[in-house]
Amino acid sequence: MVNKHLTVQRAEGLDFRALAKILRISRQQQCSVVFQKISGEKANANSFLEMLSLCSTIGTTLQVMIDGNNQHKTLAMIEDVFENGAGI
Secondary structure, three states, X not given: OEEEXXXXXXXXXXXXXXXXXXXXXXXXXXXXXXXXXXXXOEXXXXXXXXHHHOOOOOOOEEEEEEEOOOHHHHHHHHHHHHXXXXXX
């Protein structure tokens, strides 16, 4: 399992497109991906509604916890979404 704190750097925050990209990454890489706010609120990346409930705007820091065979690759792909939208 890998853990890392990521800060949303996109001006749009984690909007519908970014969340859809994270959901696709999680499913394609077949990893368990969970996000947690500092307040303790958690969201599974496979649940679009749970992810929306985190209300992640620019500057929001989330801890991401990834477990699975491709966990390091999955983390790199999710970091790309947080930093620049991964091409969206």
